[in-house]
Structure formats: C-alpha cells, structure tokens
Amino acid sequence: MKYVDEFRDPELITKAAEEIKRLAEPKKHYRLMEVCGGHTHAIYRFGLKDVLPPNIELIHGPGCPVCVLPMGRIDDALSISADPHVIFAAFGDMMRVPGTNGSPLEHKARGMDVRIVYSPSDAIKLAKMNPQKHVLFFAIGFETTAPSTALTLMRAKSEGLHNFSVFCNHVTIIPAIRAILDSPDMRLDGFIGPGHVSTVIGCRPYEWIAKNERKPIVVCGFEPLDLLQSIVMLLTQLQKGEAKVENQYKRVVPWEGNRAALRAMAETFQLRPYFEWRGLGFISQSALRIRDEYAEWDSEQRFHIPGIRVTDPKAAQCGEVLKGVLKPAQCKLFGKECTPENPVGALMVSSEGSCAAYYNYEHRKAALVANIGSAA
Amino acid sequence: MCLAIPGKIVEIASDNPHSALVDVVGMRRKVDLGLLQDDMPVSGDWVLIHVGFAMSKISEVDAIEQMRTLEMLGESEAAVQEVRGYGLEEPQDQQAS
Amino acid sequence: MSSQAKLDISAPKIRFREPQIEMAHGAGGKASRRLVEGLFAPFFFGASSDALGDAAHLSINGAQLAVTTDSFVVNPLVFPGGSIGELAVNGTVNDLSVSGARPEALVIGLILEAGLRTDVLQDEIQAIANAAQKAGVRIAGGDTKVVEHGKADGMYISTTGLGTLLPGVEVSPQSVRPGDKILISGPIGDHGITILLARGDLDMEGDLRSDTRSVFPLVETLVKAAGPGVRWMRDPTRGGAATSLNELARDCGLGIVLFEDSVPIRDAVRGACELLGLDPLHIANEGQFLAVVASEFADAALKALQETPGGEAARIIGEMREQPAGSVLVLTLYGGSRIVDMLVGDPLPRIC
Numbered sequence: 153m154k155y156v157d158e159f160r161d162p163e164l165i166t167k168a169a170e171e172i173k174r175l176a177e178p179k180k181h182y183r184l185m186e187v188c189g190g191h192t193h194a195i196y197r198f199g200l201k202d203v204l205p206p207n208i209e210l211i212h213g214p215g216c217p218v219c220v221l222p223m224g225r226i227d228d229a230l231s232i233s234a235d236p237h238v239i240f241a242a243f244g245d246m247m248r249v250p251g252t253n254g255s256p257l258e259h260k261a262r263g264m265d266v267r268i269v270y271s272p273s274d275a276i277k278l279a280k281m282n283p284q285k286h287v288l289f290f291a292i293g294f295e296t297t298a299p300s301t302a303l304t305l306m307r308a309k310s311e312g313l314h315n316f317s318v319f320c321n322h323v324t325i326i327p328a329i330r331a332i333l334d335s336p337d338m339r340l341d342g343f344i345g346p347g348h349v350s351t352v353i354g355c356r357p358y359e360w361i362a363k364n365e366r367k368p369i370v371v372c373g374f375e376p377l378d379l380l381q382s383i384v385m386l387l388t389q390l391q392k393g394e395a396k397v398e399n400q401y402k403r404v405v406p407w408e409g410n411r412a413a414l415r416a417m418a419e420t421f422q423l424r425p426y427f428e429w430r431g432l433g434f435i436s437q438s439a440l441r442i443r444d445e446y447a448e449w450d451s452e453q454r455f456h457i458p459g460i461r462v463t464d465p466k467a468a469q470c471g472e473v474l475k476g477v478l479k480p481a482q483c484k485l486f487g488k489e490c491t492p493e494n495p496v497g498a499l500m501v502s503s504e505g506s507c508a509a510y511y512n513y514e515h516r517k518a519a520l521v522a523n524i525g526s527a528a
Numbered sequence: 529m530c531l532a533i534p535g536k537i538v539e540i541a542s543d544n545p546h547s548a549l550v551d552v553v554g555m556r557r558k559v560d561l562g563l564l565q566d567d568m569p570v571s572g573d574w575v576l577i578h579v580g581f582a583m584s585k586i587s588e589v590d591a592i593e594q595m596r597t598l599e600m601l602g603e604s605e606a607a608v609q610e611v612r613g614y615g616l617e618e619p620q621d622q623q624a625s
Numbered sequence: 626m627s628s629q630a631k632l633d634i635s636a637p638k639i640r641f642r643e644p645q646i647e648m649a650h651g652a653g654g655k656a657s658r659r660l661v662e663g664l665f666a667p668f669f670f671g672a673s674s675d676a677l678g679d680a681a682h683l684s685i686n687g688a689q690l691a692v693t694t695d696s697f698v699v700n701p702l703v704f705p706g707g708s709i710g711e712l713a714v715n716g717t718v719n720d721l722s723v724s725g726a727r728p729e730a731l732v733i734g735l736i737l738e739a740g741l742r743t744d745v746l747q748d749e750i751q752a753i754a755n756a757a758q759k760a761g762v763r764i765a766g767g768d769t770k771v772v773e774h775g776k777a778d779g780m781y782i783s784t785t786g787l788g789t790l791l792p793g794v795e796v797s798p799q800s801v802r803p804g805d806k807i808l809i810s811g812p813i814g815d816h817g818i819t820i821l822l823a824r825g826d827l828d829m830e831g832d833l834r835s836d837t838r839s840v841f842p843l844v845e846t847l848v849k850a851a852g853p854g855v856r857w858m859r860d861p862t863r864g865g866a867a868t869s870l871n872e873l874a875r876d877c878g879l880g881i882v883l884f885e886d887s888v889p890i891r892d893a894v895r896g897a898c899e900l901l902g903l904d905p906l907h908i909a910n911e912g913q914f915l916a917v918v919a920s921e922f923a924d925a926a927l928k929a930l931q932e933t934p935g936g937e938a939a940r941i942i943g944e945m946r947e948q949p950a951g952s953v954l955v956l957t958l959y960g961g962s963r964i965v966d967m968l969v970g971d972p973l974p975r976i977c
Contacts, residue, residue, distance in 0.1 A: 153553050153896065155534035155574060155586055162958035164598050169959070171601045190531060199961025243579070244902075244973035261647045268973065270827055270901070271580025273560060296532070300581040303562045348532050351576065351584040374532075376961070377598055384601065403590040404576050410584065412566045493655055493969050503902070513963040531902045553896035558828035577900070580828065 155403070159375030160198075168380035169203040175387040182208045184386060185476060186344040187329060189216030189504030190374055196513035198376045208383065211476035212509075214328045215346060217292045218245050218502035219474060220429045221321055223462040226251040229290050229319045230259055232455045239265045239282060241275045242290035249501045252462055272304035272318075279308075279316035286315045288451050291322060296348040298322040298440060299413035302420040305442065308449050319451035320442050323427065325349050326357050327438035331429075333365055337477045342386040343369040344379065347401050352417075354409025358397045366395045373401040420446055430464065430498065431471030470497040473506055480510040487511065532578035534586055535559070537571050550577060640667075651698075653863025653909070654968030658872070678797070679859060680724035682790060691726030691788040693717060702745065702779050704823040706815075706834030709782055710752030712911055715837050716862065717786035718760045722841040723858035723914050725796050725848075726788030728760060733767035733784050738777035749780065760839035762786070794848055798876035800856040805945040806923035807881065808916045810843050810930060811836065811938040813866055814894040817908035817972075822897070829900065831893040836912035843936050847916055850929035854922030860914045864968040867906035869915055870953045871967040881953040883943035883965070906955075907968045917945060 176182060186192060192212045195201060201210065214220055230251050233240035240256060247257045247268060260266035265285070269275050275289035291301045301318060308316050325346055332338055345358055350371045358369045368389035372382035382400045389396065399405055420443055427439030442450035451457075464470055467485055472478040480486050480499070490496040492508050499505035503512075535550035535557065545568070550559045560581045561568060567585065569575055575582040641663030649656035680693035697713045714731065721728040733753060737746065757764050765787075815836040822829055840860065848855055857877075861869040866888075874881050883906075890905050898905045918926045923941060930936035949964070956962050 153534075153892070153899065154536075155591060156899070158591070158595060164595075164601075165959040165961075167601050168598060174602065196963055199955075199957055199963045202961045203959060247973055248969075257649075258647065261645065268826075271560075273580050274826070274828075296578060296583070299563050299583075300560075300579050303560065303581070348576075348578060348583065376959070377594075381594070381598060400594075403587045403594060404584050406584065410563060413563045413583075416563070492966075512966055533896075533900050552900055554891075554893035555829055555831040555896040555900060557900060 156375060159373070159377040161377065165203065165376050165380060168377060168384060171384050172208070172380060172387065173205050175384065175391060176205050176207055177391075178207065180207060182341050182387070182390070183211055183339060184208065184342050184344060184383065185211040185213045185332065185340050186372075186379075187213035187215040187325065187332075188344075188346040188349065189219065189502065190348065191344055191346075191372065191379065192216070192506055192509050193504040194374045194376070194379060196509040198379075199513075200376060200379055201514075203380075204383070210344075211340065212473075212506035213332060213343075213476060214429070214432060214474045215294065215325060215349075216474075216499070216502050216504050216506075217294055217297075217321070217323060218249060219470070219498045219505045220323065220328070220431065221249070221292060221498060222428045222430045223251060223464070223498075224428075224460040225319075225321055226256075227253070227460045227462060228457040229288060229451070230256065230264070231458055231460075232319070232451060233259070233264055233266070233288055235286075236265070237285050239267055239278060239285050239287045240290065241267045241269045241278055241287055243270070243292070244268050245502055246290055246292065248495070249498050250495055252460075255501075272301050276304060276308060276311075276313065276316060279313055283315060286317065289316070289318045291318050291320050293322055294325050294346070294349045295322075295352045295417070298421065299352055299410070299416050302413075302416035305420045305446050305449050306416065309446060314448070317449050317451040317454045318442060320421075320440060322421070322440040323429070324423075324438055324440070325353070327435045328429070328432070329358075329361065331432050331435055332475060333361070333367075335475055335477070338475065340367060341390060342367050344382050344386070345369045345371040345397075347371060347373050347378070347405065350399075350401065350405045350409070352410050352413045355397050355399050355405065355407050356409075362395045362397050368395050368398070370398045370400050371405055373404065419443075428461070431474035433471075465496060468497045470499055473499055480507040483507070532576045532583060534574055535577050537569055537573050537575060540571060548582070550575065550582075552577075649969070651863075652968060653865075654868050654907075656969070657864070658967070678724055679720040680726060680786075680788070682724065682726070689790045691721050691724055691790060692785065693720040693724070694783065694785040695720060696781060696783040698778065698781050699820065700778050701820075701823050702749070704835055705819055707837040707911075708749060708752050709780065710749035711756045711837050712835075713782040713784045714753055714756035714760060714762070715839050715911060716860075717784040718762060718839045718841060719860040719912075719914065721786050721788035722839070722844040723796075723860050724788075725791050725794035725855075725858070727791055727845075728762045728786055728788045728839070728841060730763045730765040730787045731757060731784050732765050733782065735767065735769045736777050736781040736783075737769065737771050738774060738779055739771055740774045741779055745779065749782075753782075756839075760841065791845075791848055793852055794855060796855060796857045798857055798873055801873065801877045801879060801917050801945055802856070802919070803879060803945050803947050804920050805856055805917045806920050806941050807870070807883070807943040807945070808847075808918055808923065808927060808930070809866065809889065809940055809942050810840060810913045810916075810936055812889040812891050812894070813861075813910055813913065814890055814898065814905040814908035816911040817865070818894050818897045820909075821901075827901075829897065831897060833891070833893050833897075836910060838912035838935065840912060840914045843930055843933055843939075844914065846929050846933045846936065847918075847926055851918050851922035851926040854919035854926070855916060856919065857917040858914055861910050863909050865905070865907040865909060865972075866915060867904070867953060867965045868967045871965075873917070874951050874953055877945075878950055880946045880949040880951070881943060882946050883953060883955045885955050885957050887940050887942045889938045889940050889942075903972050904965065906965055907972045920944075
C-alpha cells in the first residue's frame, strides 16, 4: 500500500529506534504525551513501546472524542431515538459505548432502529431512503471530522432534506491540551502533536505551547516511522534546549491548514460557551454547536432533549487516566469490573481509548516480553 | 478521530466534480472532494480519506524527502565515528572520546 | 460444537448470566463462547468439562463416526464467489475435515420465509447439490419449514454432517506442544470482507470473492504428509483466525506467537480493513483451515500443501510457545508486538 508500507519498513524502523536510543540521555526520564487517540492506537497496534528505550515514557492524552463524551449525551440522543420514527445513525466507534440504559447496540437488540454509518453522507442517504423516518446522525470527533459534518449540513440545507438532523458532539483539541498543561499533576517534556486534526487547523494553533509553555511539539503521522521520527525530532529539540512547533507529517499536513474546511465549519458551527468533557469537567469554548441558520438540522433544536447529566461511578478513574495521571492498569476497575466486553467507562470501549488499547494489546504481555524472541 | 487512509483518485464523477472514485489497493471507494475545493485534485492524485471525505492531497515530494531523512538517520554520526576510527586526531583529543 | 473424549481441566467453567440474547452471541467470539460453555454445555455434556471441538467423534457399537452440525444465516443470500447453499455444504464438510474425518453425508434443514421466490430457492438447491458433489458427499435427506414473511431473511439453512474417521489422526488441543508450528491454508479475510461489501452499505467495491470451498483435499494432503505430527486443526469462520487461535491457547494453556508478515492476505482485503479500521485476523473465512503441526513435519507439510491445487498460498504463520500462556501475540519484523484477543462482538468498523 503506497504511502503506508514505506512507513512500516522494518529496517528503517530499527534504524530510527537506534537513533532514539542514541539521543535519549541515559540519566534522563522523558515524558512525552501523544494527544491523539489515533496515535495511542497506533503505538499499541505496532508494538512501538517494545522498540523504545525504557527511559522514554509515552503518556496517553485525552484526544479520544468517544472517551471524553459524557454519558448523558448518549442518553440524550438515545432518548430522542426511542421514537419508532427515528433512526439513530452513528459511526461504529459509538455502537458499544454504554449509556445509562445500555449501548446503542443493546438498544438495537431491544428494537430501536440503530444503523452504523461510515460517513455522514451515509446518514443523508439513509434519510433519503427512509422518507417516513427521521435520521438522527450522532456526530462526534475533533476538527478532523467536523468539516465533513459541516459539508453534510450544508448539503442537507441546499437539498431541502427535512427528515435529517445532526446531534453534534464535536470538540476542539486546543482546550484539551490547555487542560492538560494546566493540570498541576502533569510533568511533560513534549508533545507528539495531532496529525489529522492538523490537516484542518494547521500547525499555528500549537505555537503557544512552544512559546508560552516552552514545550516542543511535533505534528505527527500515524505510521510507525512517523511516530519514531517525531520522537527523534522531539529528543533533538530537547537536547538543544529548543521548544518549537515542527511538522513531521508534511506529506499530508499543510502548515496553514485547510481553508475550505475551516470555512465550512465557520458557516455551520459556532463555539459553545462551555461543554462538559468526561473526566476533565466543564471547559469553556471547547465544543461546537450548530448555528441558528441550520437550526432545522440541529437535533438539539428540533427535539426536546432531557439534558441528562450523568456522573461516572466514583470508582471509575476515567478522568485521571484521560489526563495521563494514572496508567490504565492503575484504575481500580481495570480488567475486573471494567473490560472491553463490560466497559464501565468509554476509555474501555473506544478502540483508541487508552484502557481498551492497553487491555487489548498489552496487559497480558507485560511480564512476558522478556521471554519472547524476535520474529523469524 | 484519526483513521485516515491514502488513496488514489481513479475517476471524477462526470455529473458531480466533488465526487470521486478512489482506489486503495484494489478497493474502490466513493469519496467527497468538497473539502479540497480550493485546490481540486485530479485523476491520478493521491488524497487522504477520512469518513468518506478527502482531507488533503498527499505530497509525493514531501514523502520522498521524509524517506530520505529516515534513511540517513544516524549516518552523520556514523560518519563521525568513522573519521575518529582513522586515528587522525591529536593524542589529547582521543582521550576525550 | 461437540464434546471430545479427552478431559480439559484448564479452562474455567463460565456460567451464562446475561438476561437476553444479543447479536454478539452469534458472532463467534467471546460472547458466543460464553453462551455455549455457560448455557449449553452444562446441560448437554453434564459435569464433563471436555474441550469443545468442531465435530464429535462417536463410537457406537464399534462403528466410528464423526458428526457435526452447523447453521447458516447470511445476508445477502448470494454474493461474489458463492451463496448460502454453498456455505451450508462447505461449512459442515470443513468442520468434519478439521476434526480428522472424511465427510460422507449431509442432511439439510431448511427454514424458508414465506414470500421467498421459487427461482431463488431453486438456485440454492442447485448450489447445495453442486457443492455436495464437488465435496464428494451424499445428501441423505432433510427437512423443510416455512415461517412467516419477515422472519427468516429469505432462508436459513442448517446442515448435519456425518463422516468416517481418518486413520491415525487424533487432533486435540491437548496434543499441542511448545515448538509446534502453525500453518494456514491460504489468505485470510476474503469471505468476511466480500459479505460486508455485498451488503451495499459501504460506498466501496472491490474484486473480492468469498473463499468458500471444501478444505478436505488439503486436509487429506496434510495428513498424508505429516500424519502423526498433526496436532490440531480448525476452520476459522466467524471470529476469524484470532478467535480460533485464542480458543486453542486457552484450551491447551500454551501461548501462540504469530509472525505478522507471514500471514497471507490479499491486497484488497488489507485495503478494506485499513479503510474500515478492522483487524483481518478477526474476519471470517469459509475456505481455510489452521493446523498445528509438529516442527519436524512442518516444512514437509507446507510443501505438500503448496503443491496441492488450492494450497499454493499456504504458509507457516507462527508457533506454539510456553508464553504468553493462554494468549496470542503478534510479532512484527522490527520486534514490536501486540496481543490479539478473541473477537468481542461483531467486528465494528471504526473511524478513530
């Protein structure tokens, strides 16, 4: 696969790993945060921790939009969808996320019309194919996905599609990074910066991290060589005492971002004054709501929503794991009450949630890596 | 929110310039080009696909440059080691290495 | 699922506590296993905690027989590379084959939906007959029921198969030893991805076909080449290769290491999995089988498979080890590793 396989070349990976070992000063302990859930997933999927020296610690950040979604929002959407004339449409990632009375898939088993879509365009297609029903598209994601929802809203309006609305849970990445840096328990040396969010917002929005917080940040791709190269770049900056924004993912990320995408978002969305993030609390100016000009396609304006606030069970330590203060295995419920099959918190359901990633790919191998030889 | 895959545009729809057929190792997917309207790609271009939308054009030049940088990793250090190995420094420098 | 003669005391008893049946219980992964082991096994097999295999080997008044049953539910009924009729024959034939038996006869149960067009039904009957002839099995009889419109997705098929035991073949998780090699007969994921595309929900298409076929000729080849060295076999259907291998790891208490770059997979399947965020190791196959073979026989076994028509893509993909006990570890060429677990529910595409 072009633009994929080259960046998985085993020889180059070994080379990059050696360079990292060379750059990492033995007496130092480096704490690097990958903000984006996609990076968390990639790190585990490619087993990259196995090739890093022990004094480089990767801390998982809160960039998992499913993980930070408060349970009350799922309940709200499912309560609208309880009406037999409503079709609940969402990405696969959402289907097993637990609401108070079960996940969307469990609701489907009890008779709710729940459909998996692979694109917001599919949700429009569903609406056209089911004129007697109303399609509620449950939109989640950071700025990577928001522009696609924006174009979809614009299309719904221009085509006069009336049986379609978006339940918008889009959030923005910068406030999440700010919340991490403001957290008193955090000591970080640098950031592996979001890759695909940056194709939309560009690299400028991270400049305050370098200037004001004096932390290096490297915008990073998702293949093993991207991650390792970004770590090389971070270590090089740290060695030189530098703190700047660098773009490792140049082949895809334009420094200025995607103007057309930003325009579409400005046309259809505005910032909510505040929004609750699971585990992080209320953050101002951190989430998008649909503009009044598109009220007809805003589920929250079309329907009455209960606005339920659901607090997480006290024992669940989702917030601390989200912020990187705790490792997944340190949460009291991890692996016992909370597993991918019976998730208590969203970090265990979302495939990029640190708990699920750790559980699925890692936890049984922790003690065993020493016994394992290399691949034949 | 990050699963995005590179694909090659094989056909732009004749009735809709924002709709394209993209090939990913033999899988063909319909993709919306609306986000790239400021710099529309053409057939043969590679784009990054996320939830059925093209997010960005992939720059072959930058990809090649990245590969070159990766291939050269450690080489400047290796060159230094090699020179040291030739024993060309003064005796007092050798003690420092 | 059926009970083998040997005891397995390493797998814990799981009792089924869920209040209702979900789709996940039929997906072939953890939920399915909980249902079978927690609800069915205690009733059918009593206190025995035998490992559940693909087919049961019964000794009745001196006659040695293998018997198995399987049900086929697929939407759409017809897809590139096959149809439900073919799946119904090959699925059961394969279950018998990997248990170490020669498939001999099938009986077919049909549940038809009122409103099903006769020509559609006839096509499936033809498909069943053709597949049976190709696989060398007799259709010995069957039964038909009709249910109301809306209750059977067109048709459901259930097949029960009988076979005779292959001499000298005794496969079970308990026979497996550290150092044994793991082979697969061909590329993974063709069937599951074909079905996903055939449903038409995705704006995606590709030149893929289901791999449905009888694996008996290849099993027979393997047994001839490796005879006493064949320790275990399974056809990785729902839940994919990862699920079958996790079941083996749990049943025998050993660990499995897979070499990621050795697992055969077609480009198009790989592309679809990357696009959808799916793991090919979790995708269903209908014409492949996994085998654990003693290392001294492995190379000869592989060669024999690769020289048999239909086995050209066979590969050694991993080996049994002491660790990670009970789990499956995938290794990359650069030394990275990840655990791959049994499937939880249906494989859900993701965008994150």
